[in-house]
Amino acid sequence: MNENDVAGRMRTRLKTRHMLLLVTLDETRNLHQAAEAANMTQPGVSKMLKDIEDILGVPLFERLPRGVRPTVYGETMIRHVRMALAHLAHGQQSIATLRAGLSGHVNIGVIVAPALTLIPRAIARAKEEAPNLCIGVEVSTSNDLVVKLKQEHLDFLIARILEREDEPSLLYEDMTEEVVCVVGRRAHPLVAHPKLTLKELAQAKWILSARGSILRNRFDMMFRRADLDMPANVVETTAMSVTMSLLQQTDFLHVMPVEVARYYVATGELAILPIDIPCRMERFGIITSRDQVLSEGANLLLRHIRAVAAEIY
Known part of the structure; x- marks a missing residue:
C-alpha cells in the first residue's frame, strides 16, 4: 500500500x-x-x-x-x-x-530596534481594530526568543535567525537590515569632534552588552580588525533603563541600531556621534513556527506589523 x-x-x-x-x-x-x-x-x-x-x-x-x-x-x-x-x-x-468579538491573548518576542519603532505603531493600529485583544511583548535577544518560540511561549517573533543555526521548524520572512551607530549625551565632548576615529573610540568609556551577544561580538571585532586594543573602561548591561541613565548623566558611549538612535535623537535625549563605524548586524524579520497555528488575534497583529514595516523600511 x-x-x-x-x-x-x-x-x-x-x-x-x-x-x-x-x-x-x-x-x-x-x-x-x-x-x-x-x-x-x-x-x-x-x-x-x-x-x-x-x-x-x-x-x-x-x-x-x-x-x-x-x-x-x-x-x-x-x-x-x-x-x-x-x-x-x-x-x-x-x-x-x-463569535464574541476579537479578544484573547497574543504574545510576541521582539529585538530592541523594532520594539521601539515598528511594534508600538502596529500595536496601536491593532488595538483600534480589536480593543479587547491583550497583547504581550517580550524584548530580548534573538537566541532567547527563538528558544521560547520553540517552546510555544510566544506566538511569533520579530528577530533574526543566526547563520550557524539550521532551523527547519521555523519560517522566516525578511524585513530589513540593521545598521548601528555610536550615541552619547547631547553635550558629550566627542559629539562635535570634526574627525572622530576608531582609535579615539577605543579610549572612550562604553556601555555594552555582555560578551557572547551578537552585537558585542561585532563591536569587539571592529577594533580587532583595525589592530586596536578593545575599550577597557566598560559597563556591561542589557537593561535599557540603566543604559539611558548612564548615557544622560556621564560621558559613557553606547552602540545601538540607527533606527533606535534616531528615536532618542528626536526626543532630545541622545546625540549620534559623527563617525560611520564598520559594524553591521544580520537582517531581521518575522519568525513563525511551522507547527504552531496562529490565532485570529495573532494574525491581526501580524497584518498590521507588515503594513507598518512597509512604511518604515
Whole structure:
C-alpha cells in the first residue's frame, strides 16, 4: 500500500476519539488506566487500539507484562496526533473568538530596534481594530526568543535567525537590515569632534552588552580588525533603563541600531556621534513556527506589523 492510500484511509477512518485514546495510552502506558481515563472498558480500549493499528497497518504499542510502550511508529503517530489536537483546539478557540468579538491573548518576542519603532505603531493600529485583544511583548535577544518560540511561549517573533543555526521548524520572512551607530549625551565632548576615529573610540568609556551577544561580538571585532586594543573602561548591561541613565548623566558611549538612535535623537535625549563605524548586524524579520497555528488575534497583529514595516523600511 502506498503513502497516498494510507493517507486516504486515515482521513476517512481515523476519528478524534482514536487520537485521544493514543494520547491517553502514551500518558498512562497502561490499558486499565487508559480505560478509566477514557471512561471505557479495558477490552474496549484493546479493540480500539487494534482498530487504529489495522487502519495504519503498523503496531503502535508494544504489549508488556505490566503495560504498554509506544513503538517507533507509535511515537511518530502520537507526536502528529498531539499537533492535530492542538490545531483543533486553536480552531475552536478561533470560532469562539469570532463569535464574541476579537479578544484573547497574543504574545510576541521582539529585538530592541523594532520594539521601539515598528511594534508600538502596529500595536496601536491593532488595538483600534480589536480593543479587547491583550497583547504581550517580550524584548530580548534573538537566541532567547527563538528558544521560547520553540517552546510555544510566544506566538511569533520579530528577530533574526543566526547563520550557524539550521532551523527547519521555523519560517522566516525578511524585513530589513540593521545598521548601528555610536550615541552619547547631547553635550558629550566627542559629539562635535570634526574627525572622530576608531582609535579615539577605543579610549572612550562604553556601555555594552555582555560578551557572547551578537552585537558585542561585532563591536569587539571592529577594533580587532583595525589592530586596536578593545575599550577597557566598560559597563556591561542589557537593561535599557540603566543604559539611558548612564548615557544622560556621564560621558559613557553606547552602540545601538540607527533606527533606535534616531528615536532618542528626536526626543532630545541622545546625540549620534559623527563617525560611520564598520559594524553591521544580520537582517531581521518575522519568525513563525511551522507547527504552531496562529490565532485570529495573532494574525491581526501580524497584518498590521507588515503594513507598518512597509512604511518604515
